[in-house]
Amino acid sequence: MPQDIDPRLLRAFTTTAEELHFTRAAARLYVAQQALSRDVRRLERELGVELFLRTTRQVTLTPDGERLLPYARRVLAAQDELLAACAGGAPPLLVDLNTEGMVSGRVLARARELAPRHELMARFQSGLTGAAAEILAGRLDVSFGYAGGLAPVLRDALSHQLVRYEPLAVLLPADHPLARLPEVPLGALAGESVYAGAGNPGTVEWTGLARRLFAGRSIEVAAPAPMAVGAEEFRRVMAKHRNPVLAVVDFPVMPDTVLRPLVDPVPLSPLSLVWRKGLRHPGVEALRAAAAELGAEEGWLDPDPRDLLLPLSLH
Structure with a gap:
């Protein structure tokens, strides 16, 4: 039995x-699959046990692998804490909010309140597909x-936690005929x-969600157009093209527009917190705790059963 084990092997x-899955694990660690397999075999030799059962169809942990796993995780967590302490604490966590x-x-x-000693910095991307690529980079x-709408190659490299079933809404020009309604039936579109x-x-995931929602309802997804940046440009584009915009009920109202919830049925979009697999940071734990706390307080994951007349039950 060796006196020291390289943390890289753990x-x-x-x-x-x-x-x-060795290929996915190698991708997470940004190493070649052959290098990963070599490190695992070296650890098995040093410990004198077999950690995985490998077949052409699957990889499973052996009983020795099951016993080692919690100890290995504790060793790596302690190493991460040591490195963070030597570096003067955890680095800032960059959190994409999509929209203010x-x-x-x-x-x-709420996460900032739970982790006041750590810096959680807000960023704003145009959609989760773009943000996911930035996370992996x-x-x-x-x-x-909407994590369920990501391409598998992105989704498989990320961890996610469901936060809320968000009711969808439509953003309309203020003088649109549907703007006078307090709620807009989906069929009215x-x-x-x-x-x-x-x-x-x-925003590929959002466009895909819209296509699923509109399918069979004679509602078209508007043709591609350059994304409007800034309130004034958004107002100008809305006035010129007059297309309703698919949004969520908390979307900030823009100039010369009204936001109306969609009903009959109430479509729900599953909003998830998404982070890179293997990322260890107190801010991530604070965000997960904050999401769970607010969700429990406000019933974010408990929609009224009468509203579950949905084309979307997506995770």
């Missing part, structure tokens, strides 16, 4: 144990959005072209 083992004034901002505010740490980010590579 990280290779724990990541493979979490994925039960939404549920994500409330979660961030290391330029963002956390985002919010028949014949309309509704903007849902089509053509924007950063």
Whole structure:
């Protein structure tokens, strides 16, 4: 039995144990699969035990692997804490809120209260698909959005926690005929072209959700258009094209527009907290705790059963 074990070998083992797939584990660690397999075999030799059962179809933990896993995680957590302490604390956590004034901002505010010694910095991307690519590139740490709509290659590299079933809404020009209604029945949008980010590579998940929602209802997804940046440009584009915009009920109202909830049925979009697999940071734990706390207080995950006449029950 060796006196010292290289933490790199333990990280290779724990990541493979979490994925039960050598290719995905190697991608998470940004190493070649051959290098990962070599590290796992070296750890097995040093410990004198077999940690995984490997077949052409699956990878599973052996009983020795199951016993080692909690100890390996504790060792790696202690190492992370040591490195953070030597570096003067955890680095700032970059949190993408997508848009100001939404549920994500409330979660961030509560997380800052739960972790006052750590810096949680807000960022604003145009959509979760774009944010996910930034997370995997290391330029963002956390985002919010419809995780079920991400491409598998992105989703498989991320962890996520469901935060809220968000009621959907429509943003209308103030003089649109539907603007006089307090709520807009989904069927009333028949014949309309509704903007849902089509053509924007950063919002693919949102456009896909809209297509599922509108299917069979004679509602079109508006043709691709450059994304309007800033309130004045948004107002100008809305006035010119007059397309309703698919949004959520907490979306900030823009100039010369009204926001109306969609009903009959009430469509719900599953909003998730999303972060890079393997990311260890007190801010992530604070965000997860804040989301769970606010969700329990306000029933974010307990929609009225009468509203579950939904085309969307997506995770």
